[in-house]
Amino acid sequence: MKFFIDTANLDQIREAQDLGVLDGVTTNPSLMAKEGIAGEQNILDHYVKICNIVDGDVSAEVISTDYEGIIREGEKLASLHKNIVVKVPMIKDGIKAIKYFSNKGIRTNCTLVFSPGQALLAAKAGATYVSPFIGRLDDHSTDGVELIRQIVDTYNYYEFPTQVLAASIRHSMHIIKCMEVGADVVTCPLSAIMGLFKHPLTDIGLQQFLNDYKKLNG
Numbered sequence: 361m362k363f364f365i366d367t368a369n370l371d372q373i374r375e376a377q378d379l380g381v382l383d384g385v386t387t388n389p390s391l392m393a394k395e396g397i398a399g400e401q402n403i404l405d406h407y408v409k410i411c412n413i414v415d416g417d418v419s420a421e422v423i424s425t426d427y428e429g430i431i432r433e434g435e436k437l438a439s440l441h442k443n444i445v446v447k448v449p450m451i452k453d454g455i456k457a458i459k460y461f462s463n464k465g466i467r468t469n470c471t472l473v474f475s476p477g478q479a480l481l482a483a484k485a486g487a488t489y490v491s492p493f494i495g496r497l498d499d500h501s502t503d504g505v506e507l508i509r510q511i512v513d514t515y516n517y518y519e520f521p522t523q524v525l526a527a528s529i530r531h532s533m534h535i536i537k538c539m540e541v542g543a544d545v546v547t548c549p550l551s552a553i554m555g556l557f558k559h560p561l562t563d564i565g566l567q568q569f570l571n572d573y574k575k576l577n578g
């Protein structure tokens with residue numbers, strides 16, 4: 361299972377990269393805005409900065425919602441760096457654009473996916489990744505991890521090459537549950553990744569080992 365970090369914050373990306381377990385980054389317009397990145401050139405420059413930190417796929421999202429606009433923006437984003445994956449919303453023109461990009465060898469991440477039917481369309485169009493948003497489904501009393509399971513199972517059955525990228529992850533348990541149902545990728549906030557380290561028995565056990573060593577060795 362690949363590990364992506366879901367942020368546009370360069371410090372957090374560096375911190376995750378330093379762990380040595382990071383496979384990529386996802387961003388979206390809200391995450392870019394949170395970092396105060398505005399204006400087309402600044403946004404493009406920021407994607408390049410991210411690509412220079414992490415040697416893995418970096419999802420950069422289009423803001424156009426019409427076919428021509430998505431194509432224009434996506435081609436510009438893809439030309440920034442070999443690791444850029446064009447993130448396209450799950451809308452009619454988005455699916456048409458994903459098909460176009462797929463034919464041209466430009467990799468895509470179909471975002472804002474909330475149902476198996478939407479995941480089917482993304483796979484048929486040739487998306488590299490499909491991003492079901494599990495936290496946002498949970499917020500609406502719908503089991504987000506169950507959607508990941510459905511998509512993973514059906515993609516496997518039909519041998520669709522599209523990778524299931526579990527998005528909108530809120531905590532470490534989401535990561536564990538996604539791992540159990542076979543997600544190809546999880547994209548997580550840094551806090552959820554760091555939460556995986558925590559277990560009180562690890563802390564207690566380590567302290568005991570160090571104390572016992574100290575007793576004999578000073």
Ligand code: E4P
Pocket residue numbers: 366386387388471491493495496527528529547
């Ligand atoms: C994924 O690529 C999205 O950017 C992200 O996971 C959305 O998460 P949120 O629901 O916490 O905003």
